[in-house]
Amino acid sequence: MSMTKKKVNSTNTLNEFYLEERCTLNKVLKIIGKRWVSEVLVLIKQDILRFSNLKECLNGISDNVLSSVLNELVRSKLVEKKIFYQVPLKVEYHITHSGLELTRVMHELCDWGKEHIAYEIRMKPTVIK
Amino acid sequence: MSMTKKKVNSTNTLNEFYLEERCTLNKVLKIIGKRWVSEVLVLIKQDILRFSNLKECLNGISDNVLSSVLNELVRSKLVEKKIFYQVPLKVEYHITHSGLELTRVMHELCDWGKEHIAYEIRMKPTVIK
C-alpha cells in the first residue's frame, strides 16, 4: 500500500513511518543543541584538551557549566576523559571516533548557515577579550 | 606564522580564528535545537502543510507551541506562509529552498545518530495513540 494514497488526516501513518527517524534526530539535537556543547566539542577536536584551556577559550563560561557540558559529552561518548594521577592533577579530554564523525556533520550545518543565514539573522556576537 | 607554533594558552588565536564558524553554528543550532522544530520542518517537507494536519501528526503538541514554532520557521525563512483568504480561512506552510537544504543536513545528523547513539542513549519514546 502506497503511503501517498492514504489520506493524511485519517491515520498516523507518517508518524508511525518516521517515528524512528524523528526520535533519533531528537536525541541528536538534544545533545548538541545545548549551549556551549558544539563549541567545546570542536575545541577538543582542535587539541584543546584540558579544563583550564577550554575555559579560557570559551570566554565567559562558568566552571559548573563547563563541567556539566564535559560530563554530558563523556556520557554521550563523544569525548573520553583521561585522568593522570599526579600532582597537580591532570585531566585530558579526547574526542572519540563517534565525536569526530559528528563534527563533520556539524561542519555541514555550519556551511549551511554561512550560505543561508549568516547575513540574515543577526545575533549578538560573542565578545573576545 | 603557523597557528600550531603558538602556545595554546598564550592567546585567543583559536577563538579569533574560528569565531565566525562558532557564531554561525550557534545560530543554526539555536534555530533547529528547540523542541518540535525539526519535526515540523520535516513534516512540511513531506507535504503536511496545514496547521491542523501538523497538529494531529505531532501527537500532543499544544496550539501555542505549534504556532510559535511555525512563526520561528517563517522568521528564519525555512518555510513560507501562504494565506488563502476564504471561508473558512486556509493557510499553508511550504518549505523554502533554504529549508530543504537544511533538511538534507538534518538527515545526515539523523544518520549519525542511528549509527552512533541509537542503541546507546535511550530516551523515553514518543507515544503514538
Add this chain to the structure above:
DNA sequence: CTGTATCCGTTAGGATACTG
C-alpha cells in the same frame, strides 16, 4: 480553521563559594 493571550511549572544556564 488558524491561530493568540495568559498563566504556570520545569529546566537550562550562570554567579559564587568551596573541595580534593
Add this chain to the structure above:
DNA sequence: CAGTATCCTAACGGATACAG
C-alpha cells in the same frame, strides 16, 4: 589544577481559554 555544591533567574514548553 579540576572540578562540585548551592543558589538564583530567565527562558522554555505546555494547558487552557479565547479570538479573527
